[in-house]
Amino acid sequence: MTKKEAILxxxxxxxxxLGFTAATVKDVxxxxxxxxxxxxxxFGSKQDLYLxxxxxxxxxxxxxxxxxxxxxxxxxxxxxxxMAAYFDFxxxxxxxxxxxxxxxxxxxxxxxxxxxxxxEKFGVFIDILKxxxxxxxxxxxxxxxxxxxxxxxxxxxxxxxxxTSLLTPYESKGIFLDTIEHVTRSLERHPAAGGCWQxxxxxxxxxxxxxx
Amino acid sequence: MTKKEAILxxxxxxxxxLGFTAATVKDVxxxxxxxxxxxxxxFGSKQDLYLxxxxxxxxxxxxxxxxxxxxxxxxxxxxxxxMAAYFDFxxxxxxxxxxxxxxxxxxxxxxxxxxxxxxEKFGVFIDILKxxxxxxxxxxxxxxxxxxxxxxxxxxxxxxxxxTSLLTPYESKGIFLDTIEHVTRSLERHPAAGGCWQxxxxxxxxxxxxxx
Amino acid sequence: MTKKEAILxxxxxxxxxLGFTAATVKDVxxxxxxxxxxxxxxFGSKQDLYLxxxxxxxxxxxxxxxxxxxxxxxxxxxxxxxMAAYFDFxxxxxxxxxxxxxxxxxxxxxxxxxxxxxxEKFGVFIDILKxxxxxxxxxxxxxxxxxxxxxxxxxxxxxxxxxTSLLTPYESKGIFLDTIEHVTRSLERHPAAGGCWQxxxxxxxxxxxxxx
Amino acid sequence: MTKKEAILxxxxxxxxxLGFTAATVKDVxxxxxxxxxxxxxxFGSKQDLYLxxxxxxxxxxxxxxxxxxxxxxxxxxxxxxxMAAYFDFxxxxxxxxxxxxxxxxxxxxxxxxxxxxxxEKFGVFIDILKxxxxxxxxxxxxxxxxxxxxxxxxxxxxxxxxxTSLLTPYESKGIFLDTIEHVTRSLERHPAAGGCWQxxxxxxxxxxxxxx
DNA sequence: CATGAATGAGTATTCATTCAT
DNA sequence: GATGAATGAATACTCATTCAT
Numbered sequence: 001m002t003k004k005e006a007i008l009x010x011x012x013x014x015x016x017x018l019g020f021t022a023a024t025v026k027d028v029x030x031x032x033x034x035x036x037x038x039x040x041x042x043f044g045s046k047q048d049l050y051l052x053x054x055x056x057x058x059x060x061x062x063x064x065x066x067x068x069x070x071x072x073x074x075x076x077x078x079x080x081x082x083m084a085a086y087f088d089f090x091x092x093x094x095x096x097x098x099x100x101x102x103x104x105x106x107x108x109x110x111x112x113x114x115x116x117x118x119x120e121k122f123g124v125f126i127d128i129l130k131x132x133x134x135x136x137x138x139x140x141x142x143x144x145x146x147x148x149x150x151x152x153x154x155x156x157x158x159x160x161x162x163x164t165s166l167l168t169p170y171e172s173k174g175i176f177l178d179t180i181e182h183v184t185r186s187l188e189r190h191p192a193a194g195g196c197w198q199x200x201x202x203x204x205x206x207x208x209x210x211x212x
Numbered sequence: 213m214t215k216k217e218a219i220l221x222x223x224x225x226x227x228x229x230l231g232f233t234a235a236t237v238k239d240v241x242x243x244x245x246x247x248x249x250x251x252x253x254x255f256g257s258k259q260d261l262y263l264x265x266x267x268x269x270x271x272x273x274x275x276x277x278x279x280x281x282x283x284x285x286x287x288x289x290x291x292x293x294x295m296a297a298y299f300d301f302x303x304x305x306x307x308x309x310x311x312x313x314x315x316x317x318x319x320x321x322x323x324x325x326x327x328x329x330x331x332e333k334f335g336v337f338i339d340i341l342k343x344x345x346x347x348x349x350x351x352x353x354x355x356x357x358x359x360x361x362x363x364x365x366x367x368x369x370x371x372x373x374x375x376t377s378l379l380t381p382y383e384s385k386g387i388f389l390d391t392i393e394h395v396t397r398s399l400e401r402h403p404a405a406g407g408c409w410q411x412x413x414x415x416x417x418x419x420x421x422x423x424x
Numbered sequence: 425m426t427k428k429e430a431i432l433x434x435x436x437x438x439x440x441x442l443g444f445t446a447a448t449v450k451d452v453x454x455x456x457x458x459x460x461x462x463x464x465x466x467f468g469s470k471q472d473l474y475l476x477x478x479x480x481x482x483x484x485x486x487x488x489x490x491x492x493x494x495x496x497x498x499x500x501x502x503x504x505x506x507m508a509a510y511f512d513f514x515x516x517x518x519x520x521x522x523x524x525x526x527x528x529x530x531x532x533x534x535x536x537x538x539x540x541x542x543x544e545k546f547g548v549f550i551d552i553l554k555x556x557x558x559x560x561x562x563x564x565x566x567x568x569x570x571x572x573x574x575x576x577x578x579x580x581x582x583x584x585x586x587x588t589s590l591l592t593p594y595e596s597k598g599i600f601l602d603t604i605e606h607v608t609r610s611l612e613r614h615p616a617a618g619g620c621w622q623x624x625x626x627x628x629x630x631x632x633x634x635x636x
Numbered sequence: 637m638t639k640k641e642a643i644l645x646x647x648x649x650x651x652x653x654l655g656f657t658a659a660t661v662k663d664v665x666x667x668x669x670x671x672x673x674x675x676x677x678x679f680g681s682k683q684d685l686y687l688x689x690x691x692x693x694x695x696x697x698x699x700x701x702x703x704x705x706x707x708x709x710x711x712x713x714x715x716x717x718x719m720a721a722y723f724d725f726x727x728x729x730x731x732x733x734x735x736x737x738x739x740x741x742x743x744x745x746x747x748x749x750x751x752x753x754x755x756e757k758f759g760v761f762i763d764i765l766k767x768x769x770x771x772x773x774x775x776x777x778x779x780x781x782x783x784x785x786x787x788x789x790x791x792x793x794x795x796x797x798x799x800t801s802l803l804t805p806y807e808s809k810g811i812f813l814d815t816i817e818h819v820t821r822s823l824e825r826h827p828a829a830g831g832c833w834q835x836x837x838x839x840x841x842x843x844x845x846x847x848x
Numbered sequence: 849c850a851t852g853a854a855t856g857a858g859t860a861t862t863c864a865t866t867c868a869t
Numbered sequence: 870g871a872t873g874a875a876t877g878a879a880t881a882c883t884c885a886t887t888c889a890t
Contacts, residue, residue: 021234105379108313156369156391157368157369160369161364164365168317
């Protein structure tokens with residue numbers, strides 16, 4: 001790993017734990033094992049570093065979501081695969097993911113962070129999910145529901161459970177799978193049949209092998 | 213309004229907008245129209261002020277939720293009334309509520325804030341909701357589901373939609389009512405009948421008359 | 425004890441322990457069990473209170489030294505009685521005396537304290553001692569030594585041992601009596617005879633009954 | 637002189653004049669001609685700077701006292717040389733020495749200063765002096781006296797005269813030499829002979845060439 | 849007499865940023 | 870590429886003092 005990569009990883013962890021304001025450039029440099037001068041040498045200002053760290057994680061997540069929602073399957077299946085991939089990603093990057101909880105349009109952006117650039121970047125997450133919902137309504141696996149709002153509600157559902165799992169002290173083992181079922185029950189057009197969708201697979205359903 | 217109350221209200225707004233670290237005591241004093249010395253005179257340290265501001269809002273919300281979930285009705289009804297009351301509260305206190313989004317165990321607590329005191333305070337929100345779920349399972353209005361996790365998922369649903377509505381630039385008009393239906397569809401035991409629950413009433417269903 | 429007296433006593437203790445700058449008016453009020461407004465009501469500014477507290481102790485000490493050095497006896501005897509009275513006083517007022525260690529021309533006066541008023545007040549201590557030395561030289565009990573400097577050296581001897589006893593963690597039990605002998609050996613004109621002076625009596629030679 | 641050294645020297649002067657609480661970091665930076673940020677960059681907190689400044693002077697003084705009390709001579713001679721070296725040091729560093737008057741176990745340590753670290757450091761001064769006294773008692777140049785207490789009394793004598801000279805407005809020219817004679821008369825075993833000790837030499841007997 | 853609300857100057861400390869090496 | 874010396878703006882907090890009740 002180059003020193004530049006080390007700085008980026010350290011920034012993701014530091015900002016994820018402490019937030020933009022409370023994390024310090026010196027702390028990032030310390031975690032990365034480099035002098036603090038090198039941070040600005042590579043990434044410029046603190047805000048630039050923050051966005052670089054967040055966007056790097058966002059890009060990885062977009063890749064994963066795009067990959068998971070492609071291919072065969074009903075729209076409802078794809079919604080389920082989207083959720084599973086999202087949850088999987090949070091556990092895969094347990095220490096680096098939290099920056100996305102902070103640097104997102106669903107969170108309070110701290111002053112000094114350019115909100116427009118963030119909203120633009122994260123619109124993609126909603127768009128991919130909305131595409132799955134639309135597909136499901138078209139193929140009959142999902143009830144006729146308002147597309148945009150339904151995507152937002154599901155996304156809120158996802159983030160809500162991620163927050164519960166990562167941040168709270170409450171007992172939430174297995175909440176990710178339950179959340180997928182919760183959403184499925186609400187969306188599915190033919191609950192009686194029960195066979196309109198495939199079971200999801202999550203690499204790290206309970207504990208997994210997180211980074212670091 | 214006494215100056216002490218003015219400081220508390222100003223703190224709720226300032227911390228809600230900017231967060232614990234980024235908000236400054238000077239800013240709070242300025243919003244309240246008092247000298248900054250008076251802030252520490254009444255509330256001590258910044259952290260004490262932060263918790264006082266958050267707990268004041270939490271107490272108000274607990275009162276509202278307790279009141280709304282009492283009385284007649286099925287467990288599913290009570291879940292619906294809980295959600296309606298919660299959403300109502302966010303719109304009623306549009307400028308003072310956000311501190312509860314930040315100072316909660318579902319959020320990253322900024323360094324310097326005592327996490328235990330927060331978790332203890334907010335456990336009540338989950339407990340009330342869990343009580344409604346248990347009641348619904350007992351009276352047959354809600355499917356047999358894991359009680360604790362279901363309460364957490366619903367709570368995550370609520371907070372997810374509040375975040376979408378208050379923080380994102382996405383089009384989310386009416387998302388609160390849709391979220392209630394989303395949760396209802398997922399929980400209800402007899403979807404066919406459709407009559408196990410009563411329509412909810414929200415004082416501020418779309419825009420309302422927020423504070424300030 | 426009136427509240428005014430309580431404030432003065434509290435000030436002597438607080439300033440003695442913490443010094444002028446580090447002690448606070450609020451702390452003095454707290455020790456005295458009165459509101460801090462009352463302190464300035466009675467004593468005006470912090471500096472005025474400081475000097476009032478110090479001068480009150482100084483006046484008590486001057487009375488004691490004057491009383492002890494009067495009456496019969498050789499000059500050397502009077503020097504010995506002066507020292508004994510001084511040491512006695514420090515033990516009698518163990519918690520209130522230290523302000524005199526701080527507020528004296530032999531100490532660094534903290535900025536904000538009027539040095540002239542202090543030097544004027546404390547000149548009396550040296551003058552009384554110098555009078556004893558002069559008497560001793562005249563009556564032959566003390567060697568012919570420079571009067572002023574000898575008084576200053578003895579006074580330094582006294583204060584040095586008081587500091588050792590009150591402030592240091594070093595083993596110094598009985599140091600007051602040894603200091604008197606140390607000074608006597610240095611001053612006496614006829615050491616061989618050994619009978620030119622009377623034994624001193626100290627009320628609290630080792631531990632005593634200090635105030636508070 | 638590097639900026640770091642300049643800060644240390646400035647701190648010695650500022651703390652010596654004003655004391656720990658009253659001296660400000662800003663003042664130290666101003667005297668050293670550097671920005672105040674550099675002070676914490678090099679020395680951390682104000683307390684760390686205070687101890688660094690005091691211990692630097694203490695180390696210099698220990699070196700001087702050790703050097704002066706080594707070599708040939710009776711124990712009484714060594715006590716005299718110890719005193720001469722001590723007095724010499726105070727005049728050599730007239731503006732930087734006073735911090736040792738403040739930051740010593742013989743002074744009130746201001747709140748915020750670690751008393752144990754100070755007591756440990758300054759125990760050496762007493763130990764060296766006690767060594768000389770013991771030597772003198774052994775070789776017969778000093779009367780049989782309690783070793784520890786005698787060392788403490790002499791040390792108090794020294795500090796008393798230093799305080800008189802440096803701090804008071806009283807006429808004290810030549811007091812250092814008189815103090816040495818005062819102590820000598822008290823300690824010497826054979827005053828009649830008068831030849832058991834050598835005359836001391838002080839580099840700066842009256843005014844000298846102080847620093848700065 | 850007595851209280852404490854209210855003010856604002858002053859201080860230590862943190863930290864992003866720049867720049868010479 | 871890499872370091873850390875150097876700066877100064879910003880902030881939480883303390884505290885003496887004033888004044889209305």
